[in-house]
Amino acid sequence: MSANEFYSLNVNGETMSVQDSWVGESLLYVLRERLGLPGTKGACEQGECGSCTVLMDGEAVCACLVMAATAVNSEIVTVEGITTDSELTDVQQSFVEEGAVQCGFCTPGLIVAVHHLLGKNPQPSEFEIKEAISGNICRCTGYGRVFAAVEATIRSRNDSK
Amino acid sequence: MAKSSLVTKPRDILGNSALRPDGAHKVQGSFEFTSDLHAENMLWGATLRSPHPYAKIVSIDTSAALALSGVQCVITADDVPGKPTYGLISSDQPVFAQDFVRYMGEPVAAVAADHPETCRRALALITVVYEVLTPLTDPEDAIAGSFAPIHPDGNVIRHQRIIRGEQSISGPIVVEGEYVIGMQDQAFLGLEAALAIPDPDGLGLHLHVATQWLHEDLTQISACLNLPADKIRLTLGGVGGAFGAREDISLQVHCCLLALKAGRPIKMQYSREESFFGHVHRHPATIFMRHHADSNGKIVKIDARFVFDGGAYTSTSPAVLINGITHTQGPYKCDNATVDGYAVRTNNPPCGAMRGFGVVQACFAHESQMDKIAAAVGKSPVEIRLINAMVTGDPLITGQIMESVAPVARCITETDAIPLPELMGQTVNELSLPGGSGLTASRSNIVRGIGWGVSMKNLMYSEGFDDYATARCTLKDGIASLKFATSEVGQGFVTLAPQIARSVLGVDEVILEPIDTQIGSAGSTSASRQTWMSGGAVDGACRLVRERLFHHVGLMHSIDPIRLVIDGTDVIDQLGTFRVSVADASEGIEISETFEHHHRATEELDENGQGNCHTAFAFVAHRAVVDVDPELGLVKVVQIATAQDVGRVLNPLSAIGQVEGGIAQGLGLAVMEEIVMKDGKVRNPSFTDYLLPTALDAPDVVAVMIEEHEPQAPLGAKGIGEPPCISVTPAIVAAIRNAIGKNIERIPVRPQDICL
Numbered sequence: 063m064s065a066n067e068f069y070s071l072n073v074n075g076e077t078m079s080v081q082d083s084w085v086g087e088s089l090l091y092v093l094r095e096r097l098g099l100p101g102t103k104g105a106c107e108q109g110e111c112g113s114c115t116v117l118m119d120g121e122a123v124c125a126c127l128v129m130a131a132t133a134v135n136s137e138i139v140t141v142e143g144i145t146t147d148s149e150l151t152d153v154q155q156s157f158v159e160e161g162a163v164q165c166g167f168c169t170p171g172l173i174v175a176v177h178h179l180l181g182k183n184p185q186p187s188e189f190e191i192k193e194a195i196s197g198n199i200c201r202c203t204g205y206g207r208v209f210a211a212v213e214a215t216i217r218s219r220n221d222s223k
Numbered sequence: 224m225a226k227s228s229l230v231t232k233p234r235d236i237l238g239n240s241a242l243r244p245d246g247a248h249k250v251q252g253s254f255e256f257t258s259d260l261h262a263e264n265m266l267w268g269a270t271l272r273s274p275h276p277y278a279k280i281v282s283i284d285t286s287a288a289l290a291l292s293g294v295q296c297v298i299t300a301d302d303v304p305g306k307p308t309y310g311l312i313s314s315d316q317p318v319f320a321q322d323f324v325r326y327m328g329e330p331v332a333a334v335a336a337d338h339p340e341t342c343r344r345a346l347a348l349i350t351v352v353y354e355v356l357t358p359l360t361d362p363e364d365a366i367a368g369s370f371a372p373i374h375p376d377g378n379v380i381r382h383q384r385i386i387r388g389e390q391s392i393s394g395p396i397v398v399e400g401e402y403v404i405g406m407q408d409q410a411f412l413g414l415e416a417a418l419a420i421p422d423p424d425g426l427g428l429h430l431h432v433a434t435q436w437l438h439e440d441l442t443q444i445s446a447c448l449n450l451p452a453d454k455i456r457l458t459l460g461g462v463g464g465a466f467g468a469r470e471d472i473s474l475q476v477h478c479c480l481l482a483l484k485a486g487r488p489i490k491m492q493y494s495r496e497e498s499f500f501g502h503v504h505r506h507p508a509t510i511f512m513r514h515h516a517d518s519n520g521k522i523v524k525i526d527a528r529f530v531f532d533g534g535a536y537t538s539t540s541p542a543v544l545i546n547g548i549t550h551t552q553g554p555y556k557c558d559n560a561t562v563d564g565y566a567v568r569t570n571n572p573p574c575g576a577m578r579g580f581g582v583v584q585a586c587f588a589h590e591s592q593m594d595k596i597a598a599a600v601g602k603s604p605v606e607i608r609l610i611n612a613m614v615t616g617d618p619l620i621t622g623q624i625m626e627s628v629a630p631v632a633r634c635i636t637e638t639d640a641i642p643l644p645e646l647m648g649q650t651v652n653e654l655s656l657p658g659g660s661g662l663t664a665s666r667s668n669i670v671r672g673i674g675w676g677v678s679m680k681n682l683m684y685s686e687g688f689d690d691y692a693t694a695r696c697t698l699k700d701g702i703a704s705l706k707f708a709t710s711e712v713g714q715g716f717v718t719l720a721p722q723i724a725r726s727v728l729g730v731d732e733v734i735l736e737p738i739d740t741q742i743g744s745a746g747s748t749s750a751s752r753q754t755w756m757s758g759g760a761v762d763g764a765c766r767l768v769r770e771r772l773f774h775h776v777g778l779m780h781s782i783d784p785i786r787l788v789i790d791g792t793d794v795i796d797q798l799g800t801f802r803v804s805v806a807d808a809s810e811g812i813e814i815s816e817t818f819e820h821h822h823r824a825t826e827e828l829d830e831n832g833q834g835n836c837h838t839a840f841a842f843v844a845h846r847a848v849v850d851v852d853p854e855l856g857l858v859k860v861v862q863i864a865t866a867q868d869v870g871r872v873l874n875p876l877s878a879i880g881q882v883e884g885g886i887a888q889g890l891g892l893a894v895m896e897e898i899v900m901k902d903g904k905v906r907n908p909s910f911t912d913y914l915l916p917t918a919l920d921a922p923d924v925v926a927v928m929i930e931e932h933e934p935q936a937p938l939g940a941k942g943i944g945e946p947p948c949i950s951v952t953p954a955i956v957a958a959i960r961n962a963i964g965k966n967i968e969r970i971p972v973r974p975q976d977i978c979l
Binding site: 065084086087091094099100101102103104105106107108110111113140141142145150153154157158159160161163164165166167168169170173189191192193195196197198199200201202203204205206207208209 | 240242246247249252253254256259338340412413494496652655712715880884885909910915916917918919921
């Protein structure tokens with residue numbers, strides 16, 4: 063197979079070089095298999111489930127739908143880049159404490175999606191929360207604990223103001 | 224001066240909401256799922272699957288695929304060194320199809336190559352010549368014998384009757400219906416994945432796999448590879464949900480065969496489309512039920528006929544059938560019954576375990592019937608269920624006595640006491656209307672309905688199967704280590720097991736050793752059984768260790784060990800003042816004990832379906848409130864109220880998570896989830912076409928946990944995984960019927976079932 067593409071991606075603030083790759087590889091594949099960032103998960107390959115949600119120039123996108131080679135001029139943030147040093151973010155802490163994590167496969171995508179939501183809209187209504195994460199399918203929790211985690215994060219941010 | 228208060232965090236013992244030990248890794252993306260595993264020098268494996276539901280294989284030519292640069296090897300049925308077939312109950316499913324393919328998606332060959340794209344191209348270069356045959360797709364043809372056997376074992380997988388009480392008895396009220404249940408997919412998010420690493424000597428291997436039951440996989444893999452079990456080690460890779468779909472073999476044997484042939488590590492992971500073909504589904508079923516009742520609506524007799532479509536291979540169909548027919552009565556008293564049940568073979572996809580395991584199908588039928596009886600005698604859905612509610616000590620239609628705690632009436636009344644949601648105002652957020660973000664519904668068209676569902680579900684395995692669980696506990700320097708082979712699929716056994724150790728041993732630090740086959744079997748993570756079974760094993764091992772610790776402390780301090788108990792994190796003398804911390808008491812010593820937990824014995828059913836076939840039962844009630852747009856056929860589930868018989872809540876956070884998650888899956892079966900079949904072909908193998916509940920579909924869940932400790936259960940707790948998804952489905956359908964006044968006997972309820 064011709065695997066001779068060379069390019070660089072800006073991921074989590076670092077320039078990362080992609081070598082000997084096939085041009086057809088998705089951003090999801092390149093992040094996971096070439097750049098050592100397996101936190102982004104693949105579960106549908108069609109942009110339906112949101113497990114592979116990453117931020118691309120500040121927008122939440124499905125990495126499975128992005129050709130990696132087209133992302134060369136974008137700033138990409140994955141779940142690994144959401145966490146600063148080894149501490150959990152308030153969103154991550156709430157997910158653990160409110161029981162929003164079961165099998166955890168959808169979790170990285172949800173973490174990115176919730177950070178994206180609260181970054182753009184710090185006081186979302188119930189429906190704005192539901193709509194914002196309706197592109198992230200969770201098969202385990204039925205979403206109740208996920209809503210609780212988002213609400214707990216908002217409460218703690220309001221309390222610390 | 225403000226009063227100072229010392230806030231102590233409650234210890235993470237039983238009854239408290241201990242947090243998942245893997246939670247931090249999961250939210251950071253650093254938890255290692257099986258699909259995240261890598262090995263040096265690794266190749267990728269992929270599977271070629273049949274495009275036909277039924278065909279004779281005339282020839283397979285792999286030469287062009289082998290010649291492709293980057294391809295290491297190609298394997299077919301000829302490369303299986305051991306048993307050519309596998310299966311959980313009957314070994315009737317080929318590792319690779321040899322002479323015939325019997326369902327669309329059946330594996331025919333597999334390749335190993337340097338890149339997933341090379342694999343894809345290599346599969347396209349394998350030429351299989353098929354002689355396409357007419358598939359058997361109607362289960363009734365299998366029963367009638369009107370179709371030539373599609374498998375050497377015949378077209379009927381199992382037939383079982385239940386004959387109980389007076390056969391000719393009837394009552395003034397007779398209601399009947401034929402209920403159709405569509406094929407549901409487990410749709411776990413973490414796709415099938417495995418990494419097989421051959422031993423340097425090529426005589427064995429290590430398989431990392433996402434599975435529900437390591438030891439059962441090991442037994443089946445070992446037979447197919449013709450390798451002794453001690454040459455194969457299985458380690459649980461991170462599992463992204465299971466719900467029954469990982470109980471059967473999928474890619475395990477293929478991955479091992481490729482690794483042994485290539486002499487290099489092989490990673491396999493299915494795509495979503497392949498996953499729809501790669502695992503068994505929930506059985507589609509057709510259930511006829513006729514209830515005879517007295518003029519008060521008390522059940523006199525039930526006649527029923529069950530047909531489960533098992534698809535091409537047996538999987539767990541015989542057990543699903545038995546679960547279905549033995550739950551014909553639901554959680555209600557019934558002395559007389561005539562039940563006929565079939566699980567049949569067709570050229571549809573193989574069906575097997577999914578959360579609820581045969582009882583989901585039975586419950587949709589019996590709960591629909593209860594509402595028909597209620598309507599016939601002029602009683603409410605709650606009244607009809609209360610006057611028929613089963614209690615402990617009642618005989619079942621199998622003759623088995625209900626020995627479990629059976630708070631059926633309490634489940635119903637406590638659900639009924641949960642306040643109904645507010646009526647929809649004239650101005651509402653459009654997203655809350657049926658159709659949601661489609662913005663198609665108009666507020667003025669919406670009608671509301673309320674419906675009920677109540678269920679009984681057996682726990683653990685049945686029919687004489689001893690599905691024991693094993694655990695080892697080691698105490699050293701105040702730290703407990705636990706070893707078990709229990710599959711953690713997301714349910715939270717890794718949270719519960721340390722809670723047990725902390726409660727029994729008075730330790731705070733608990734280490735979980737790798738989950739693998741280096742200890743005895745834990746049985747499957749299914750049948751709502753691991754809290755009871757592996758929980759019982761961990762509890763037993765910890766108690767044995769505690770006994771030896773007391774003996775040691777007694778010797779050291781000249782106290783009769785019988786006087787010693789654990790108090791918090793100390794060992795104390797109940798009759799004196801002696802007190803020593805568990806950490807100090809266990810300093811410098813190591814105590815290790817292994818315990819197997821077995822549940823009570825069960826029996827097979829006789830020819831009339833009589834016998835003590837089940838181990839224990841759990842109950843739950845659901846009340847659904849729905850908004851329906853009758854013109855567009857759209858449904859929004861507004862609220863689910865539920866009271867569940869759990870025995871004892873061991874971790875409130877885990878418990879509510881199971882309840883809410885199960886309800887979402889039952890909602891999916893009620894109104895959206897179905898694998899659509901046509902002539903044996905799957906028409907919607909993707910998340911674009913197979914719809915799953917999203918955050919906008921999630922109803923408000925109001926749950927009550929009914930805690931009446933179950934004396935048979937080692938921790939007093941019943942399994943809680945399956946009941947939430949069982950009776951919620953008929954409750955939602957009943958609410959739809961209630962809203963639109965139309966009888967619907969098929970799930971999932973499609974828009975055309977409502978509006979046409």
